[in-house]
Each structure stands twice: as structure tokens, then as C-alpha cells.
Amino acid sequence: MIFSVPKLPERFIQVIETISDLRKKLSHITSDNLNRWHGYLARMAYARLIHSSNTMEGINATLEDAVAAVDGTDSPRPTNTDDWKALTGHREAMDYIIQISKEPGFPYNEGTILGLHFMMMKQDLTKN
Secondary structure, three states: OOOOOOOOOHHHHHHHHHHHHHHHHHOOOOOOOOOOOOHHHHHHHHHHHHHHHHHHOOOOOOHHHHHHHHHOOOOOOOOOHHHHHHHHHHHHHHHHHHHHOOOOOOOOOHHHHHHHHHHHHOOOHHHO
16 A cells, blocks of 8 residues: 555544534435426526536537527527537436436446546547
């Protein structure tokens, strides 16, 4: 082993146990349940996530385009096919990871990341 892990002081262990206890007591409030939002709020949050992420990547799309991608409908305006594929690819990757994360024992590994990357970048295979 290159590095040795030092023994934690007793006070640190007590803090970690306190945090674990609080997590258990508050789990009904702080759950990782990804389906707790429904309707308009969920739709808009999802669309804003897709829009902002793609905008950072230089994809030319509007929030209305992202909402259409979330809804699974056609873009409300003429759009560059690659831009539209980027939006829908991002939605498909997010839908996939939300569904697969519910599986107990699902292994997150390099293949998972590469698959998600392919879904999001299928419009430009040179980036894979």
C-alpha cells in the first residue's frame, strides 16, 4: 500500500455516528427518491436541466425545445438536427439512469459512463 490510513480519533468516530443516526431519522425527508416531483414542476425542472447542460456544451436550443424534448414531441421551431438529437439524447440518458438506479445492486462502472456518454453524444460520433 502506498499510503497508510491513519486511525480516526474517537471524537471523529462519534461525529460520524451522529451523522449516520441523523440520516436514518431524517431519511423520509431527505430520500433519494427521484420520482417525488410530478406534473409541471418536474417537467420544467427536467427541461431546465437538459437546456442548461446542453447550452454549456454549445448546443443552440431554447427552453421551449428542451420542454418539447422532455414531452417527447417535435421541436416547436425549425432546429438543427444535431441540436435536437443532443437534447433528446440527453433526455434518454437521464431517463435511463433514473430507471436503472432503482435496481438494487446495479453496478456503476466504466461501461455505464460510456453508455450514457454515447446516448448524449450520438449526434457527433467523433466525440465518442
